[in-house]
Amino acid sequence: xxxxxxxxxxxxxxxxxxxxxxxxxxxxxxxxxxxxxxxxxxxxxxxxxxxxxxxxxxxxxxxxxxxxxxxxxxxxxx
Numbered sequence: 001x002x003x004x005x006x007x008x009x010x011x012x013x014x015x016x017x018x019x020x021x022x023x024x025x026x027x028x029x030x031x032x033x034x035x036x037x038x039x040x041x042x043x044x045x046x047x048x049x050x051x052x053x054x055x056x057x058x059x060x061x062x063x064x065x066x067x068x069x070x071x072x073x074x075x076x077x078x
Contacts, residue, residue, distance in 0.1 A: 005047075013046035 007014050020043050023036035030036050 010047065010050060012050050013043060016043040016046050 005013075005017050007017060010017060016039060020036055020039045023039055024031050
């Protein structure tokens with residue numbers, strides 16, 4: 001079970017988060033009887049895809065930063 005997710009942090013999954021919250025608020029039984037499980041699985045897939053995308057972007061930024069740092073070190077050695 002997820003803690004409360006902030007919509008401003010997960011813009012791509014915002015609609016699924018809202019739908020899941022609405023499903024949970026309709027009836028307490030929805031949560032415990034698994035009536036919202038399809039929405040939860042879809043939200044989990046969306047959050048994982050978002051995480052993978054962000055991880056790739058951060059990796060590329062770190063690689064570029066490392067390349068610039070190594071060029072600066074090479075310039076100091078010469």
